[in-house]
Amino acid sequence: MLKEFKNFIMTGNVIDLAVAVLLAGAAGLVVSGFVNDIMMPIVGYFTGGVDFSDMKIILSEAVVAADGSVTTPESAIRYGAWVNTLINLVIVGFVLFVIVKAYNKTKKPKEEAAPAPKGPSQEELLAEIRDLLKKK
Template sequence: MLKEFKSFIMTGNVVEFAVAVIMAGAMGLVINGFVADIIMPIVGQFSGGVDFANLKIILTETSGVEGEAGYIPENAIRWGAWVNTIVNLIVVGLVMFFIVKAYNKTKTPPAPPAPKGPTQEELLAEIRDLLKKQ
């Protein structure tokens, strides 16, 4: 059983999949940083200097001091963070679109089908007709 597992784990597909997962995680970090540090400040600037990450609808205010008895933390709908997530999704989708498009360009197009010639019956009929003329 251990040999079977080792054989399974060492196949090319599993190793390639593991590399793809690690690369996707790294790519996600890069894209999150790009959205948070570059795209959202630009969007905020065009929307009047708003920082979307801090926009929220407060349902319950903070009450008391953190760590003491009777402390009630703030309860809020953080819709600005949700907007950041949507922008992040759009950027990830756009990046993936360009990656797939570039990958598809590297593929060689399928060879065009060979031109079809006459069928065997047509060739036999042509030979028959030529023999009749002789």
């Protein structure tokens, strides 16, 4: 069982998957940084200085004690963070689309297998065998 597991792990598909997962994690960080640090300030500029990450609907205000410490944090629906996540998803999807499209262009088209030469049918071969057996 251990030998089978070793053979499974050492196949190209598993190693390719591991590399893809690691690259996806790194690409996710790059895209998140791109969205948060480059795209969202541009979007905020064109929407009049709105920062989506700060947008929220407050359900209950935070309760602050006399000494200034928060005893009960606010409860809010942070829809702005969700908008940032959607923009992030669209950008990641577009980048993956471009990468896959470029990869598909580099692949050679598959050559179609030449059709097998037309020969006698199965019935014809069986009839020929029958005739040869009759002669003996």
